[in-house]
Amino acid sequence: xxxxxxxxxxxxxxxxxxxxxxxxxxFIGTGGHGHTFPGATTPFGMxxxxxxxxxxxxxxxxxxxxxxDSIIYGFSHTHLSGTGVSDYGDIMVMPMNLExxxxxxxxxxxxxxxxxxxxxxxxxxxxxxxxxxKAELTASTRVGFHRYTFEGKNAAxxxxxxxxxxxxxxxxxxxxxxxxxxxRRSKAWATDQVIxxxxxxxxxxxxxxxxxxxxxxxxxxxxxxxxxxxxRLEVKVGLSxxxxxGAHLNLETESKAISFDQAKEKAIVNWNTELxxxxxxxxTDEQKHIFYTALYHTMIQPNTANDVDGRYRGMDMKIxxxxxxxxxxFSLWDTFRSAHPLYAILYPERQNDFIKTFLLMYKQxxxxxxxELAANETDCMIGYHSVxxxxxxxxxxxxxxxxxLALEAMxxxxxxxxxxxxxxxxxxxxxxxxxxxxxxxxxxxxYDDWCIARFxxxxxxxxxxxxxxxxxxxxxxxxxxxxxxxxxxxNGAWLEPFEPREVNNHFTEANSWxxxxxxxxxxxxxxxxxxxxAALISKLDLLFNANSITTGRDQSDITGLIGQYAHxxxxxxxxxxxxxxxxxxxxxxxxxxxxxxxxxxxxxxxxSGNEDCGQMSAWYVFSTMGFYPICPGLPTYSLxxxxxxxxxxTPVGGxxxxxxxxxxxxxxxxxxxxxxxxxxxxxxxxLKGNTLNLTNSSEILEFTAIDPSPFELYPKEKILQAPVFxxxxxxxxxxxxxxxxxPNQEVELLYSNSKDxxxxxxxxxxxxxTVSKRxxxxxxxxxxxxxxxxPAKASxxxxxxxxxxxIKSVYSPQYTAGxxxxxxxxxxxxxxxxxxxxxxxxxxxxxxxxxxxxxxxITSINASFLQDTRSWILLPTEVEFFTSxxxxxxxxxxxxxxxVSANDFNSQRWSAVFNxxxxxxxxxxxxxPYPVSARYVKVKAKNFGALPNWHQGxxxxxFIFIDEITIK
Numbered sequence: 001x002x003x004x005x006x007x008x009x010x011x012x013x014x015x016x017x018x019x020x021x022x023x024x025x026x027f028i029g030t031g032g033h034g035h036t037f038p039g040a041t042t043p044f045g046m047x048x049x050x051x052x053x054x055x056x057x058x059x060x061x062x063x064x065x066x067x068x069d070s071i072i073y074g075f076s077h078t079h080l081s082g083t084g085v086s087d088y089g090d091i092m093v094m095p096m097n098l099e100x101x102x103x104x105x106x107x108x109x110x111x112x113x114x115x116x117x118x119x120x121x122x123x124x125x126x127x128x129x130x131x132x133x134k135a136e137l138t139a140s141t142r143v144g145f146h147r148y149t150f151e152g153k154n155a156a157x158x159x160x161x162x163x164x165x166x167x168x169x170x171x172x173x174x175x176x177x178x179x180x181x182x183x184r185r186s187k188a189w190a191t192d193q194v195i196x197x198x199x200x201x202x203x204x205x206x207x208x209x210x211x212x213x214x215x216x217x218x219x220x221x222x223x224x225x226x227x228x229x230x231x232r233l234e235v236k237v238g239l240s241x242x243x244x245x246g247a248h249l250n251l252e253t254e255s256k257a258i259s260f261d262q263a264k265e266k267a268i269v270n271w272n273t274e275l276x277x278x279x280x281x282x283x284t285d286e287q288k289h290i291f292y293t294a295l296y297h298t299m300i301q302p303n304t305a306n307d308v309d310g311r312y313r314g315m316d317m318k319i320x321x322x323x324x325x326x327x328x329x330f331s332l333w334d335t336f337r338s339a340h341p342l343y344a345i346l347y348p349e350r351q352n353d354f355i356k357t358f359l360l361m362y363k364q365x366x367x368x369x370x371x372e373l374a375a376n377e378t379d380c381m382i383g384y385h386s387v388x389x390x391x392x393x394x395x396x397x398x399x400x401x402x403x404x405l406a407l408e409a410m411x412x413x414x415x416x417x418x419x420x421x422x423x424x425x426x427x428x429x430x431x432x433x434x435x436x437x438x439x440x441x442x443x444x445x446x447y448d449d450w451c452i453a454r455f456x457x458x459x460x461x462x463x464x465x466x467x468x469x470x471x472x473x474x475x476x477x478x479x480x481x482x483x484x485x486x487x488x489x490x491n492g493a494w495l496e497p498f499e500p501r502e503v504n505n506h507f508t509e510a511n512s513w514x515x516x517x518x519x520x521x522x523x524x525x526x527x528x529x530x531x532x533x534a535a536l537i538s539k540l541d542l543l544f545n546a547n548s549i550t551t552g553r554d555q556s557d558i559t560g561l562i563g564q565y566a567h568x569x570x571x572x573x574x575x576x577x578x579x580x581x582x583x584x585x586x587x588x589x590x591x592x593x594x595x596x597x598x599x600x601x602x603x604x605x606x607x608s609g610n611e612d613c614g615q616m617s618a619w620y621v622f623s624t625m626g627f628y629p630i631c632p633g634l635p636t637y638s639l640x641x642x643x644x645x646x647x648x649x650t651p652v653g654g655x656x657x658x659x660x661x662x663x664x665x666x667x668x669x670x671x672x673x674x675x676x677x678x679x680x681x682x683x684x685x686x687l688k689g690n691t692l693n694l695t696n697s698s699e700i701l702e703f704t705a706i707d708p709s710p711f712e713l714y715p716k717e718k719i720l721q722a723p724v725f726x727x728x729x730x731x732x733x734x735x736x737x738x739x740x741x742x743p744n745q746e747v748e749l750l751y752s753n754s755k756d757x758x759x760x761x762x763x764x765x766x767x768x769x770t771v772s773k774r775x776x777x778x779x780x781x782x783x784x785x786x787x788x789x790x791p792a793k794a795s796x797x798x799x800x801x802x803x804x805x806x807i808k809s810v811y812s813p814q815y816t817a818g819x820x821x822x823x824x825x826x827x828x829x830x831x832x833x834x835x836x837x838x839x840x841x842x843x844x845x846x847x848x849x850x851x852x853x854x855x856x857x858i859t860s861i862n863a864s865f866l867q868d869t870r871s872w873i874l875l876p877t878e879v880e881f882f883t884s885x886x887x888x889x890x891x892x893x894x895x896x897x898x899x900v901s902a903n904d905f906n907s908q909r910w911s912a913v914f915n916x917x918x919x920x921x922x923x924x925x926x927x928x929p930y931p932v933s934a935r936y937v938k939v940k941a942k943n944f945g946a947l948p949n950w951h952q953g954x955x956x957x958x959f960i961f962i963d964e965i966t967i968k
Contacts, residue, residue, distance in 0.1 A: 019272055020271075020272060020275035020276060020279075020292040020295075021120065021121040021122070021268050021271040021272045021275055021292075022120070023288050023289050023291075023292040023293070024120060024121040024271070024275070024289075024292050024293050024296045025119075025289055025293045025602055026038040026039075026119040026120065026121070026124070026293070026296070027067060027119060027603075027604050028290070028293045028297075028601075028602065028603065028604065028606040028607065029082060029297070029604070029606060029607040029611050029616075030063070030065055030066065030067040030604045031066065031067035031068060031603070031604030031605040031606075032604070032605035032606075032607060032608075033059075033060060033556065033559060033568070033607075033609055033610060034082060034604075034605070034606070034607035034609075034610065034611050034616075035060065035062045035063045035080075035081075035082045035083060035084070035610050035611060036063050036081050036082050036297065036607070036611050037050040037051075037063040037064055037065045037079045037081060038050060038051070038065060038117075038119040038124055039051060039065075039075070039079065039119070039124045039137055040119075040122055040123050040124045040137040040138045040139040040144070040145075040267065041122070041139050041300055042122060042139055042140060042141055042267050042270050042271070043270060043271065043274045043299040043300075044141075044299060044300075044301070044302060044303060044304055044327070044350070045139060045140070045141040045142070045303060045304055046078075046141055046142045046239055046241075046250075046303055046304045046305065047077055047078070047139045047140070047141070047142060047143060047144045047237075047239060048077070048078055048079040048081070048088075048139075048300065048303075049075060049076075049077050049124075049137045049138075049139050049144035049145075049146075049237075050063075050064060050065060050075065050076070050079050050124065050137070051064070051065055051072045051074070051075055051112075051124070051126060052064040052065060052072065052073050052074055052075070052076050052089055052092060052163070052164070053065045053066055053069035053070075053071060053072055053073065054066055054069065055073055055089075055105070055163065055164055056952070057086030057164060057165075057188065057952065058086070058952065059084070059556060061086060062080060062082075062083050062084060062085060062086045062610075063079055063080060063081060063082065063083070064076065064079050064088070064089050064164070065079075067114075067604035067605075070111055070112065070113075071109050071110070071111060071112075072094075072109065072110055072111075072112050072126065072128065073092070073094065073105060073108070073109045073163070074092040074093055074094035074108070074109075074158065074160060074163065075092065075093055075094065075135065075137060075146065076088070076089040076090055076091060076092040076093075076163060076164075077090055077091045077092075077144045077197070077237055077239060078090040078091070078195070078239075080301070080329065080373075080613070081297060081300040081301050081611055081613055081614070082297070082607075082610045082611020082612050082613060082614075082616065083331065083610065083612065083613065084557060084610050084612070085189045085378075085380060086164070086188060086189065087165065087188040087189035087190055087193070087373060087374075088164075088165075088374075089163055089164035089165065090163075090165075090184055090186070090193075090195050090197075090239075091159070091161070091184065091195065091197045091237060091239070092159070092160045092161075092163035092164075093146065093157055093158065093159055093160075093199075093235065093237075094108045094109075094110075094157070094158040094160070095128070095131065095133050095135060095146075095148040095150070095155065095156070095157055095158075095233070096108055096131050096133075096155070096156045096157075096158060097131055097132075097133075097150065097151075097152070097154065097155065097156065098154035098155055098156045098224055098225065098226060099154065101156035101158070101222050101224065102158075102222070103158055103160070103209075103210060103220040103221070103222055105160070108158045109130070110128040110129060110130035110131050110133075111128075111129040111130055112126050112127060112128060112129055113127070113129065116129075120268070121267075121268060121271035121272075121275070121296055122138055122139065122264065122267030122268045122270065122271050123136070123137065123138045123264050123267060123268070124136070124137045124138075125137070132150075132151050133148055133149065133150055133151075134148070134149040135147075135148055136148075136149075136260065136264075138260065138263050138264040138267050139263070139267060140254040140255065140258075140263060140266065140267065141254060141304055142238060142239055142240070142250035142251075142253075142254055142304065142307070142308070143236055143237065143238050143239070143250060143251055143254045143255045143263075144236070144237040144239070145234070145235075145236055145237075145255070145260050145263045145264070146233075146234065146235040146236075146237070146260075147232060147233070147234050147235075147260040148232065148233045148234075148235070149231060149232050150228075150231045150232075150233070151231065152231060153227055153228040153229075153230070153231050154225065154226050154227065154228070155203075155224075155225045155228060155233050156222050156223065156224050156225065157201075157222070157223040157225075157233070157235065158220065158221075158222055158223075159172060159180070159199075159210075159220060159221045159222075159223065160219075160220040161182070161184045161219040161220060162219055162220060164188070165186035165187060165188040165193070166186060166187040166188065167184070167185075167186055167219055168185045168186055168187050168192075169183070169184075169185040170182065170183065170184045170185065170219040171183045171184075171219075172208075172210065172219065172220075172221045174205065174208055175198075177204045177205055178200055178201050178202075178203075178204060178205065179198065179199065179200045179201070180198075180199050180205075180208070180221075180223065181196075181197060181198040181199065181244060181247065181248070182196070182197060183195065183196045183197070183244065184197070189373060189376075189378055189380070190373040190374045190375075190376035190378065191376055192317065192376060193373075193374040193375075193376065194241065194313060194317075194374075194375075195239060195240070195241055195374075196239070196240045196241075196242070196243060196244045196246060196247040197237055197238065197239055197240075197247050198237070198238045198244070198247040198248045198251045199235060199236070199237045199238075200235070200236050200251065200255075201223070201225070201233065201234070201235055202232070202233060202234035202235070203225045203228045203229065203233050204225070205223055205224070205225065206224045206225055206226040206227075207224040207226075208221055208222070208223050208224070209221065209222045209224070210222055234259075234260050236251060236255045237251070238250040238251025238252075238254070238255065240307050240311075241305055241306075241312060241313045241328070241374065241375065242306070242307055242311045242312055242313050242319050243307075243311065243319065246307035246309070246311055249307060249308055249309060250307050250308055253308045254308070271296070274299055275292055275295055275296065276650075277346045277649065277650050277651065277652070278295060278346070278621070278625070278647065278648070278649050278650075279647075279648045279650075280624075280625075280644040280646065280647050280648075281644060281645050281646040281647075282643075282644045282645030282646060282661075282664060283624075283643050283644045283645075283664075286601070286602045287624065287643060287644075289602045290600050290601065290602055290606065290620065291620070291621065291624055293602075293606075293617070294600075294616075294617035294618070294620040294621050295617070295621050296617075297611055297614055297616075297617040298339055298342055298343075298614035298617050298618050298621065299614070300613070300614065301329045301331070301613045301614060302327040302328060302329050302330055302354065302613075303327060303328050303329050304325055304326075304327060305326045305327055305328035305357075305374075305375075306321075306322055306325065306326040309321070310322050310323060310326075312326045313374075313375045314360065314361075314364040314365075314375060315360075315361045315364040315365030315372075315375055315376075315377065316364040316365065317375065318364075320360070320364070322356075322360065324353045324356055325350070325353045326353075326356075326357050326360065327353065327354055327357045328372060328373065328374055328375065329372070329373055329374075329613065330354075330358075330369050330371065330372045330386075331371060331381075331612055331613035331614075331615070332369065332370065332371060332381075332383075332385040332386055332388075332389065333370075333371065333380075333381035333382060333383060333385055333444075333570065334381075334570050334612035334613060334614075334615035335612070335613055335614060335615050335618070336385040336388040336389055336392075336632055337570055337573050337574065337615060337618075337619075337632065338573065338615055338618035338619045338621075338622055338628070338629065339613070339614040339615050339617075339618040340354070340388075340389045340392065340393075340632065341392055341618075341622075341629040341632050342618045342621060342622065344392060344393050344396045344398060344683075345396075345649060345651055345683075345686060346649070346651055346652065347651070347652055348393075348396075348397070348398050348651060348652065348653070348654070349652060349653065350652070351389075351393050351398050352393070352398050352400050352401060354389065355389065355390055355393060355398070355401050355406070356401050358386045358389070358390065358409070359401060359402065359405055359406060359409060361377075362405075362409040362412075362413070363405075365377060366412070367384075367409070367412060367413040367416050368384055368386035368387065368409050368410065368413040369386055370382075370383070370384060370385075370386075379418075379419075381508065382419065382437060382440055382441050382444050382508050383441070383444035383445060383447075383448050384410075384413045384414055384416075384445075384448050385444070385448060386409075386410075386413070387410045387413070387414070387448050387451045387452050387455070388447070388448060388451045388632050388633060389632075390406050390410065390451075390455065391451035391452070391454050391455045391632075391633045392451075392629070392632035392633050392635075394455055394458065395454070395458070395633065395634070395635040395683075396635050396683045396687075397683075397687060403455075403459050404459075406455070407452075407455060407456055407459060407461060407464065410451075410452045410455065410456075411452065411464060414445075414448065414449060414452060414468070414471075419435060419441060420434045420435030420438065420441055421445070423435065424441070424442060424445055424474065425471070426755075426790070426791075427477075427722070427790055427791060427792070427793060428471075428474045428477045428719070428722055428789070428790035429442045429474050429475075429477035429478050429489065429722070430442045431488075431489045431490060431491070431492070431793075432488050432489065432490040432495060432506060432835050432836055433490060433491060433835065435832075435835070436505050436506070436832055436834030436835050437505060437506060437507060437508045437834065438488055438489070438506055439478055439486050439487070439488050439506050439507055439512070439515055440506075440507045440508035440510065440515055440518075440571075441508070442474055442475060442477075442478050443475050443478070443486065443515060443518045443519065444508075444518070445471070445474065446471065446472050446473065446474040446475045446519070446521075447472070447518070447519070447520060447521050449468045449469075449471035449472040449474070450468070450469070450472035450521040450522070450633065451521075451632075451633045452464070452468040453465045453466075453467075453468035453469040453471075453472055454633055456468065457469075469717070470717075470719055472521060472522070473522070473525070473718065473719040475518075475519050475522070475526075476525075476529065476719060476721050477721055477722045477790070479526075479529050480494055481529060481530075481531075483498070483500075484516070484530055484535075484539055485498075485500050485512045485513075485516045486512055486515055486516040486518075487512065488506035489724070490728040490836070491725065491727070491728050491729070491730050491794045491795065492723075492724065492725035492777075492779075492792045492793055492794035493724060493725040493726055493727055493728040493794070494724060494728070495728055496728060498512075499551055499552075500512035500513050500516070500564075501513060501546075501547075501549065501550050501551050501552075501564060502550070502551045502552035503550050503551070503552040503553050503554075503555045503558060504552045504553060504814055505553075505814070505834035505835070505836065508571070509555055509557040509558065509569055509571075510555075510558065510566070510569065510571050510572075511550060511552070511558075511564070513543060513546065513564035513565075514558070514564060514565070514566050514569070514571050514572055515571055516539075517539075517540070517543070517574075517575050517578060518571055518574075520574055520630055520631040520632075521631055521633065523578060523581050523582075523630075523631075524581075525718075527582065533582045533583065536578075536582060537579065537582050537583075537584055537587075540575065540578060540579060540582075540587075541587075542563075543563055543564050543565055543575065544562055544563040544564075544565050544576075544591060545563050546563040546564040547563070547564075548561040548562070548563060548564065550564075552813075552814055553814055557569045557609065557610065559608050559609045560595075560598075560599045560608030560609050562591070562594065562595070562598070565591075566609075567595050567599045567608050567609065567619075568599075568607075568608040568609020568610070568616075569609055569610075570612065570615055573615070573619050574628070574630050574631075576588060576591035576592045576595060577592065577628050577630050577638050578630070579591065580630075580638045580639070580640065580679060581630065581638065585640065585669045585679060586669045588638075588640055589640045589641060589666065589669055590666075592623050592640055593643075593666050595623070596620065596623060596624060596643065600620055623640075624642060624643045624644065625642050625644070625647045625649075625659065626639060626640050626641055626642030626643075626644075626647070626659060626661070626694075627639045627640070627659075627681070635682055635683035635684070636680050636681070636682055636683065637680070637681055637682075637683070638679065638680060639679040639680065639681060640669075640679070641661060641664065641665070641666070641668060641669070641694060642659060642661050642664065642694075643664060643666075644661065644664065645660075645661050645662055645663075645664055646658065646659070646660055646661065646662075647659040647661075649686065651686070654686075654687065654689065655688070655689025656689055657685065657686040657688075657689055657690060657691075657692075658690075658691040658692070659691075659692045659694070660691060660692070660693045660694065661694045662694075719789070719790075720743060720747070720781055720782075720783055720787050720788065720789040721743035721781070721789060722743070722780070722781065722789040722790055722791065722792040723740050723741060723742055723743065723749060723779050723780070723781050723789070723792045724740070724741040724792060725738055725739070725740055725741070725777075725779075725792060725794045726738055726739035726740070726741060727739075727794075728818075729818065730794075730795055730796060730797055730818075730827060731796070731797050731798070731799050731818075731821075731825040731826070731827055732771065732796060732797075732798060732799065733798070733799050733802075734772070735770050735771060735772040736770070736771045736772075736796060737768070737769075737770050737771075738768075738769050738770075738771055738794070738796075739767060739768050740765070740766075740767045740768070740769070740779055740792075741767070742767060742781060743781050743789065746783060746784060747781040747782055747783050748764060748781070748782050749764065749765050749766075749767060749779055749780070749781060749782075750762035750763060750764055750765065750779070750780050750782055750788075751763060751764075751765040751777055751778060751779045751780070752778045752791075753775065753776050753777065753778070754776070754778070755776070755778055755791075755793065757778065759780070759788065762778075762780060765777075765779060771796045772798075773798065774796065774797055774798060775795070775796050776793070776794070776795045776796075777793065777794045777795075777796075778791040778792070778793050779791060779792050779793075779794075780792075797825075797826065797827060799821070799824075799825050799826055800826040801824065801826070801852070802852075802853050803824050803850050803851060803852055803853065803967075804821075804850070804851045804853070805820050805821060805823070805824050805848055805849070805850050805851070806820075806848060806849045806851070807820050807847075807848045808847040808848060808849070809841050809844050809845065809846050809847055809848070810841070810844070811839045811840060811841055812840045812841070812842060812959075814840065815833070815836065815838055815839055815840030815959075815961065816836070816839060817829065817836070817837055817838055817839040817963065818836075818837075822837075822839060823839055823848075823962055823963060823964055823965055824850060824964070824965055825964075826964070826966075827964070828864070828963060828964050829963050829964075831866065831868075831907050831908065831909055833866055833868065833871075833873065833961055837963060838866055838961040838962065838963050839961065839962050839963070840873070840959050840960070840961050841943070841959060841960045841961075841962075842872075842957050842958070842959045842960075843943065843957030843958075844943055844960075845876075845940065845941060845942050845943050845960075846876070846939070846940065846941040846943070846960050846962060847938070847939070847940045847941075848938070848939050848965075849887065849936055849937070849938050850936065850937045850938075850939070850965065850967065851887070851935065851936055852934075852935050852936070852937070852967065853935070854935060855885060855933055855934060855935045856933070856934070856935070857931040857932070857933055858883060858893070858916060858931060858932045858933075858934055858937070858967060858968070859915065859916050859931045859968050860913065860914070860915045860916065860967070860968040861881045861893060861894075861913070861914050861937060861939070861965070861966075861967055861968075862911050862912070862913045862964075862965065862966045862967075862968075863879055863881075863911070863912045863939050863941070863962060863964075863965045864909055864910070864911050864912075864962065864963045864964050864965075865879075865898075865909070865910050865911075865912060865941065865960065865961060865962055865963075866907070866908070866909055866910075866961040866962075866963070867898075867900060867902075867904070867906075867907070867908050867910060868907040868961075869902060869903065869904065869905050869951070870905055870952075871959075872947065872951075872953055872956060872957075872958055872959050873958070873959045873960075873961045874902050874944040874947075874958040874959070874960075875898040875900055875902070875910050875944070875960075876898070876912075876941035876942050876943060876944065876960050877897060877898075877942045877943075877944055877945075878895055878896075878897045878941070878942045879895065879896050879897070879912035879939065879940070879941045879942075880892070880894075880895040880939070880940040880941075881893040881894050881895065881914050881937065881938070881939055882937070882938035882939075882940075883932050883934035883936065883937055883938075884934055884935070884936040884937075884938070885933065885934055885935055885936070886935075886936075887935070887936045890938060891932075893914060893916065893932060893937075894914030894916070895914070896912045896913065896914055898910050898912070902944060902948070903950060909963075912941070916931055916932055937965075937967055939965055941960055941962065943957075943958060943960050944958040944960075945957075945958060946958070
C-alpha cells in the first residue's frame with residue numbers, strides 16, 4: 001500500500017525546461033478511427049492548415065485526412081480534430097507546375113508517400129510526387145503559412161472554394177499584383193458557415209484564370225506565376241469569420257515582415273510554452289510521446305473565433321465585438337468530462353473566456369451551446385453540458401463572469417422545448433414514446449440538473465437549487481432493480497425484450513451496459529439502488545469481464561472494448577475510476593493501467609476511437625498523471641499511482657503543483673483509512689501549489705480531508721420513484737389486464753385520467769386493473785409521509801378492426817413497431833422513427849396479406865412509408881395493392897409510385913393511396929370505376945435497392961419503413 005503525504009511547502013526547485021514539442025507525434029489518431037489531422041496549428045488557433053486526402057466527408061475522413069490514403073487533393077485552412085461528423089476544409093489551395101495547371105481535381109491531385117512526409121507541433125511537410133513539389137506548412141493563430149519549392153521557376157496555385165462542403169456562395173478577387181481575397185459560405189454540419197480570406201504571395205501574380213463570383217456550385221481559380229525570382233513560393237493566408245476587413249487585419253497583424261521560418265519557429269515556441277505547463281519525469285519514451293501528443297490534441301480545439309480587433313460572428317449571424325477571446329467548436333458532450341476540467345487547471349483565464357463565450361451565445365441564440373460550430377448550433381449529441389463546464393469552473397475558483405446571467409441561461413436551457421425536455425420535467429424520465437435515445441437523455445439531463453442545483457445553491461438561489469436537486473434524481477425512474485440496469489420504458493412499462501448488450505435508438509451511441517453507470521453525481525445513490533457498494537462493485541466486475549460482442553445495430557463509435565466497457569466512446573470514460581469511490585483501489589488501478597496500455601500507442605492508429613476535440617486525449621493526460629475528475633462540478637480528484645515518477649503542473653498565472661511518485665509500481669496501490677478511501681484531493685491543493693508525495697510509508701496523514709466522500713453529501717432529499725406498468729402495448733382487442741408495480745410496498749397508488757389534473761384530484765387505484773376502452777392513466781406513488789412521485793403515464797387504445805396480418809418479409813428486430821400487428825392497429829407513429837413506431841425492412845421488398853375476416857366493399861387502401869435519406873431509409877419505388885375473396889386468386893387493385901426524390905433529405909411521411917369508386921380530392925393517378933368486394937388485401941412495396949453513388953453509404957442496402965395500412 002502507498003500512502004499520501006501532502007507537503008505544505010512549495011518545491012525548492014522546478015524541473016529544468018524541456019522541449020515537449022519535439023515529443024509530439026501529430027500522426028497519432030490519423031489512422032484507425034481517431035479522425036485527427038497532422039497539419040499545422042497553434043494552441044486554440046483559428047487556423048488548422050492541413051492536407052486533405054478525403055473529399056467525401058466519409059466517417060474516417062471527418063478530419064480531412066486518413067493515414068491509409070495515398071492521394072493529397074490540397075491543403076485547406078480549417079479542420080475538425082477527431083469529430084464523428086464532417087465539416088470545415090475551408091479555402092483549399094494546391095500547388096502545381098504552370099505547364100499542366102488545371103482546376104480539375106483529377107489533374108491537380110497528387111500521390112505522396114509517408115517516407116517523405118513529416119509533422120510536428122506547429123508544422124507539416126510533404127513531397128507531392130506528381131508535381132515534384134515540396135510543400136511546407138506552419139501557422140499563427142489566424143494566418144496559415146505555406147512554402148512550396150518547385151523544380152523550376154514557373155508555378156501555379158489552385159484555389160478551390162467548392163472543396164468538400166456544399167458551396168452556397170463564394171468570391172475570388174484580385175487586390176493587386178501580390179494579393180487575392182474573397183469569401184466562402186458553405187453548408188455541411190454547420191448549415192450556414194461564413195469565412196473570409198486574404199492571401200498574399202511572395203512572387204508577383206502573372207495571371208488568374210477561373211470564376212470570380214458564384215452564388216452556388218463550383219468556384220475555383222488558378223493563380224499563375226511565371227519566371228519567379230526563385231523556385232520557392234511563399235503564401236500567407238489570413239482568415240476571419242467576421243469580414244473581409246477582418247481577414248486583412250489578421251493577415252497584416254500576424255504575418256507582416258515574418259518569414260516562413262520565423263513563423264514556424266514562433267509556432268514551435270508557442271507549443272513548447274503551453275506543453276511545458278505539465279512536465280513529467282520517468283515513464284518510457286513511448287509514454288512521453290503519447291502523453292505530450294495527447295496534451296497537444298487537447299489544445300487544438302476550441303478555436304479562436306474573433307479577429308485581432310475583437311470582432312466576431314455571433315449566433316444571430318450578426319457581427320459583434322468582444323473585449324475577450326471568443327471561441328468556436330464546442331464538442332461539449334465529449335469535452336465536459338475531462339478536457340474542460342483539464343483547461344480549468346491549466347488555463348483558468350481561457351476557461352473563463354469559454355464561459356463568457358457561452359453566455360454571448362445564450363444572449364444571441366436564446367440558449368447555451370450544445371454542440372456549436374462556426375456560429376451554428378448543430379444540436380448534435382445530447383444534454384446541455386455547458387452547465388457542467390460553468391459549475392465545475394465556478395467551484396474551482398473561475399468566477400469572472402456574470403453569475404446571475406449564467407444561472408438564467410442554465411435554467412432556460414434546461415427548460416427549452418425540445419429533445420423531450422417538457423416530458424422529462426413532467427414525468428421525471430423520458431419514455432420511448434416521448435423521445436428517441438430516451439435513456440441516455442434522461443441520465444445526462446439528470447447530471448446537468450445536479451450541476452445547475454449546485455451552482456444555484458452556491459450563489460444563493462435556494463428555490464432553483466431545490467427544483468433541480470429533485471430533477472437530478474430522475475435517473476432513478478429508469479433504474480430497474482430487478483436487473484440492475486438502466487432500461488428504456490414504453491407506455492410506462494419496461495421495454496421487452498431487454499438485452500443490455502443491444503445497441504439501439506434508446507441509447508446514444510451505446511447500450512445499457514455503457515450507460516447504466518452514468519450517475520457521476522450520485523455514485524452512492526446508485527450503489528444503494530444496487531443493494532450496496534459491494535453489489536455495485538460486482539456489477540462493475542461484470543462490465544469489464546462480459547463478452548465484448550454487442551447486439552443490435554452496428555455502431556461505429558463503440559470501440560476499444562474491454563468486456564462491455566467501450567473506451568472508444570465517452571460515456572464509459574469514468575467507469576474504471578468508480579472502483580476508487582467504492583473502496584477498491586486495486587481494481588481501479590488495474591483497469592486504468594490496462595486502458596492506458598491497450599487503448600493508446602505511438603502510431604497512426606494510436607487512439608481506440610474518435611479523438612472528439614481532445615476528450616480521448618484528456619483522459620490519457622489525467623489518468624497517466626494519476627488523478628481524474630470523476631464528477632465535474634465537484635472540485636475534487638480521485639487518485640491512483642501515476643505512471644510517471646514526477647509530475648509538475650504549472651497553471652497560467654499559478655504556482656507549480658507537484659506529484660512525487662519516486663517508486664512507480666503498478667502493483668502497489670493507494671491506501672484506505674478506517675475502511676474508507678484515502679485517495680481524494682481537492683482542487684485547492686493545485687491552487688496553493690502544494691506537493692503531493694506518494695510514499696511507501698505506513699504513516700497516513702490527512703490532507704485537506706474530504707470525509708465523508710463528496711458523494712455522501714448528496715442528495716439532500718430523496719425522491720420517490722414512479723410506479724411502473726406491466727404492459728408495453730398501447731393497443732388491445734376486447735380488454736387488457738395491466739398490473740401497476742409499486743416502487744415499494746409502503747406506498748399507495750393514486751391516479752388521474754388527465755395529464756393536467758391537480759394532484760389533489762388524484763384518486764386511489766388498484767395495482768391490478770382491466771382496460772376495456774380508450775383510456776389514459778397517470779399514476780403516482782404516495783408514501784406515509786405524504787411524499788409523492790412524479791406520474792407514470794400509460795395510454796391504451798382498442799384496435800379499430802378485427803384484421804389479422806401475415807407478413808411475408810422479415811423486419812429488423814430493431815424496428816418492429818411492436819410486432820406484426822403494429823402496422824394495422826390504427827396507431828400512427830410520428831416521423832421520429834427512432835422511437836420504434838415503424839417497421840423497417842433492409843435490402844428486401846415488403847409484402848403482406850391482410851385478412852379482414854369477412855368480405856367487404858373496398859373503396860381505398862392507404863399504406864404509409866417514411867423517407868429519411870441520411871439514415872438509409874428511402875421510399876419504395878412502387879407500391880402495389882391486390883385484392884382477393886379467397887386469399888388465392890388475386891386481382892390488381894392499383895399501384896402508385898412516389899413523387900418525392902430519393903435525394904430529398906427532408907425527413908417525411910408519404911402515403912401510398914389508391915382509391916376506388918370516389919375521388920376525395922387527393923391527386924392520385926388512377927381511380928377504379930366501382931368499389932371492389934374482397935376479404936383479403938395484399939400490399940407489395942419495391943425496395944429502392946443499393947444506395948446510389950451520391951449517398952454517403954453508397955452501395956449499402958436501403959431500408960423500407962412502413963407504419964400503418966388502412967382499408968376503407
